[in-house]
Amino acid sequence: MADRYDPTEIEPKWQERWERDALYHADDDDPRPKWYALTMFPYTSGNLHIGHWFAIAPSDVQARFMRMRGHNVMFPIGFDAFGLPAENAALKQGIHPAKWTWDNVATMRGQLKSMGASFDWQREIVTCDPAYYRWTQWWFLKLFETGLAYRAEAPANWCPGCQTVLANEQVKDGACERCGSVVSRRSLEQWFFRITKYAEELLDFGKLQWPEQVMTMQRNWIGRSEGAELSFALEQPAGETQEIRVFTTRPDTVYGVTFMVVAPEHPLVAALTTPDHRAEVDAYVAAAARATEIDRLSTEGEKTGVFTGAYCVNRLSGNRVPIYIADYVLYSYGTGAVMGVPAHDQRDFEFARKYGIPIVQVITPVKGETQALDAAYVEPGSMIDSGPFDGQTNAEGWQGIADKAEREGIGRRTITYRLRDWLISRQRYWGAPIPIVYCEKDGIVPLREDQLPVLLPDDAEFLPTGQSPLALHQGFLHTTCPKCDGPARRETDTMDTFMCSNWYYLRYVSPHFDGGPIDPALAPKWLPVDQYTGGAEHAVMHLLYARFFTKAARDIGVVAIDEPFTRLFNQGQIMGPDGQRMSKSRGNVVAPDQQVSRYGADAFRCYLMFLGPWDQGGPYDDSGFAGLSRWLHRAWTIATEETPTTRDGESARAVRSLAHRTIQRVTEDIEKFRFNTMLAALMEYTNGLARLRDAGPVDGAAWTEAIESLILMLAPAAPHIAEELWERSGHSYSVHTQAWPRWDTRYTTVEAVTIVVQVNGKLRDRIQAPTGLSEAQAMAQAMASGKVRPFLDGKAVGRTIYVPDKLLNIVIG
RNA sequence: GCCGGGGUGGCGAAACGGCAGACGCGGCGGACUUAAAAUCCGCUGGGGCGACCCGUGCGGGUUCGACUCCCGCCCCCGGCACCA
Structure with a gap:
């Protein structure tokens, strides 16, 4: 019984036994x-x-x-x-x-x-x-059958290191998450899942x-945006197409549109471009296709783009605006085209400044007045220079313009997500x-x-x-x-x-x-x-x-x-x-x-x-490892060594009080994944048991229960030593099929407490008292304290705050 | 830039708005030993001989009382980042 704790011996032994018995096999027919x-x-x-x-x-x-x-x-x-x-x-x-x-x-x-x-x-x-x-x-x-898997040509993230394409999620800062190579874009036929x-x-x-x-990270990743899709009429048809559609979350700013921007990859680009701008546009599109994510990131903030030579008409305001292409517009999001509202979007603001495009303010913090803007104004305000919507709040304007667009068939409310379909092909x-x-x-x-x-x-x-x-x-x-x-x-x-x-x-x-x-x-x-x-x-x-x-x-x-x-x-x-x-x-x-x-x-x-x-x-850092090993040895010792016992109600009470309070703490800690404090509680438990044992003979029945509880509580964290101790203490195999110990509130409620006495919130003394002391009794004891009185001398006691069984705070003037 | 998480002894860390630092490491002292290791016991936030004073990233606030709640900053870690 007094063998030393030797994990190298007991651990393989029990692992083999558990495996032989399939102790942890989950039975499909188990009724629990x-x-x-x-x-x-x-x-x-x-x-x-x-x-x-x-x-x-x-x-x-x-x-x-x-x-x-x-x-x-x-x-x-x-x-x-x-x-x-x-x-x-x-x-x-x-x-x-x-x-x-x-x-x-x-x-x-x-x-x-x-x-x-x-x-x-x-x-x-x-x-x-x-x-x-x-x-x-x-x-x-099955996904193919139900239309959730489909094949499409799409620009993919290509990792030259791994020689394969990557999902958007696998690209970090323009580089391959796995090997760190700079990711480029390549157009390939690929399989997608319609997430x-x-x-x-x-x-x-x-x-x-x-x-x-x-949940927040997933919400951000999915990136839901409420807005509207609006149609802008092309001045000259581009092939079959008469319009450009844009997605915007700010239909209220539509009267402030002074240009349009289309992504370089947008299929309309070639047809839109006028002959005298062809060379410039082709060069820009080619450069954008070559550019890696890193190139794009390195010029972040710096907006570039070129004019296509084409114009379209804002169907709400009737204004004629130039169409640009720029790589700050992503082909894969929304419609791949945006309306440029420099007064109320920072990116558009920078672009307009750089290319000398007019900036028209249509929302203002001060009713009826425009301000000199040195950055886009993105706060709420009242509408201005917006035809019939002047004077409304921009929130009203948002709805009003969306209504009007829907009524006139030039737009509709819509929701767009940042989430893209999941590219699953790997070469x-x-x-x-x-x-x-x-x-x-x-x-x-x-x-x-x-x-x-x-x-x-x-x-x-x-x-x-x-x-x-x-x-x-x-x-x-x-x-x-x-x-x-x-x-x-x-x-x-x-x-x-x-x-x-x-x-x-x-x-x-x-x-x-x-x-x-x-x-x-x-x-x-x-x-x-x-x-x-x-x-x-x-x-x-x-x-x-x-x-x-x-x-x-x-x-x-x-x-x-x-x-x-x-x-x-x-x-x-x-x-x-x-x-x-x-x-x-x-x-x-x-x-x-x-x-x-x-x-x-x-x-x-x-x-x-x-x-x-x-x-x-x-x-x-393994510098603390020895402490844990020492503790397991102590737990082994306290569970296995002969302990002088007696029959004694007071000892029984002390042992059970400690045991049951520990059971409560350990149970609650495991439920809440607080394994560090669970172990701290178990350490306090073994320390406490050792102290009780050293103080003299302990009550035999309570001690046996307490050791049993110790072994049961060790079982989840330290399954091998628990199994060995369980066997050595004469119980039948296996500790891991036993019921978790329960605590009894009769033992966890304490009879004596330490009440803290404060003067103006500062600790001055502690009173030992039975539970349920009244405020008056506590006050009397506090006034009798030599540690408290000097702080009260000659001063009027204002009020007192009494938290029963915990604290008495005396406030003086 | 935006969204999370976090800053507490020499170190890892505890702490329903109520004794800051539980538990452990390390350190110091002691016991055992010819000696060392191992083990066991005691002490261990800082300052002060002491009564006491000061201490939870920084600055304010609420409160009888703040590590904990509120406001404004700083630093570290993670995620997102031209998404219209």
Whole structure:
């Protein structure tokens, strides 16, 4: 019984036992209320680092806690296994991406098991497994069938480093988020998912308990703008077209339009341009097409553009205005054209100044007067020089002009989103192939479901050509058309890996189901995810895509939920000891393996949780590690050593009071993800128990209960030591299937309190008293205090503030 | 520029508007030891011999009382950034 705590011995022992018994397997038929806990699955980068532990361990603590609270908990794990690093390894080291990935899976699976997390390994999925990506492809077919997947030519973000296109979300400051290369634009035929169809619904977070921060980031990303689309008549028709349509959020400023601006990529540009401006316009358009995002950013603030020679007519004011092209207008937003109102839009103001275009003020802070403007006036005001709208507030004018435009058929109210459709084509090998063929006769043809999966050939060549290696693989490329059996060419792009992580939480429900992506009988049993945890870096990409996908899956009829993740918690990011983001190139990655093999997984789990609030993260520093290891040793000692006992009501009361107050604190802390203070409470508990023990014999029954509670409360955070202590104290296996201890308010209410005595808000003395002391009694005691009286001498007591059992504040004049 | 989050001992951090610094690290002192490590006990925000005084990024305010609420700044971290 008095053996030393030796984590290297007990941890592997219990891990094997738990695995053998499938202790954490979630039974589909268990009648207890379900709890689907999920931590973001790791990418198969090669090794688990402390960031993974920091993310996963607390998530496991909560899953274990919910299990002990009587839930049927499913806590699955898997691997996000497709992606560029595998292919880069192939290029650099000559290892096949599949081998690289599966080797990493094997390593990381072992590392994950060494954490002692309560994962249900029977539900493991690996996204590059054909048994999984078969269904990723199936989803694509369904999205295609329902019109949510479409092919279009579009200027794409091209990363020359990765030799592929990137989604808008993957471009940071004009550079590739992954490799840092400067992103250029390239026009390509690409596959898109129609996420914009769900823009409005994605703005509804009503059913979600998510961090405000993430919801805000998604709202901003979606970027809803209410405004109007207005038509301007072309003076000379441009081909078939008689008008230019613009989107504006400020129809109230329409009388102040002094020019029009069209994006360089706008299809009308060529037809608009007059012969004498042709050369200049062509040069500008060509330069804009060449310009990278970085070039554009480097000239931020500096507006450039050229006059097309064409004019149009403002149908509301009747004014004739020149048409420019300028690259500050984005082709991909709104209609790709804007009305220039220099007096009331800062960008237009700068442009007009630079090119000597008139500035006409139509909204003014002082009724009926114009001001000299040295910047655009964007505040509310009253209308001026706006025909029939003069004198109205601009808010009235906004509605009035929109009404008039709608009445006269020259415009309509509309809502525009910043969100773009999601470009999912990647010119890469290591991803799920898009299950489409191109037939000379039938055009774009989806494969039949029974033709899935489209397998990746294992003998592709990896060359940095800018095309998918699949495009060079003749055996893969040539196939037959599912419709006409004639010769056809396969789509050689693969899907963005975010498509794989779009639906993995659905697959966990029935990972081995063969008749579809998810067993329809089990979907309602487990979905949605009750608690999702992961890094905030996924706030707009993964989390937004997954929400979109769930809604699409619902409309396809596969699931009945509107949202995938009911509750979300973002842990902070753990940085390298240098305070920088951990990365291999910086050489500041800290691997946990050494610490774990020396001090144990329990100590490491606890240490990471003890560092600070989970949502904060921060630089990693192992100087405090010893403290956690020491504490576990102390906990072991207090739970195992012979303790002299007696029967004593007062001792029982003291022990139970401490135990029950701790149970309350620990319970509330876990519920609120406050793992650092949870551990602090447990440390105070062991310290307190030791003090009671050292003070003399303790009540035997209360002590036994207290030790039992200690072990149960250790179980989520330190599962191995808890299991060992549970067995050694004569209980039956397993501590992890026990009920979480409950606190009894009879023991948590204290009988004696310390009342703080203040004079004018400054602490002067403390009174020990039974609870429920009246103000008069407290006052009497305070007046008797030698520490308080000197501050009252000779002064009139004004009023007193008494907070029962807490504080007495005497205010003197 | 805009939107979040954060600035508290030597360090990581606690603190329903009510004793600032719980818990832990580190440090100092002591016990045990031939000695060291490990372990255990005590002290540890700054100033002052002391009674006390000063202290939560800075400046104001509300309040009997402010780390906490309000107003105005500074710094750090994250996100967005010509979205009409």
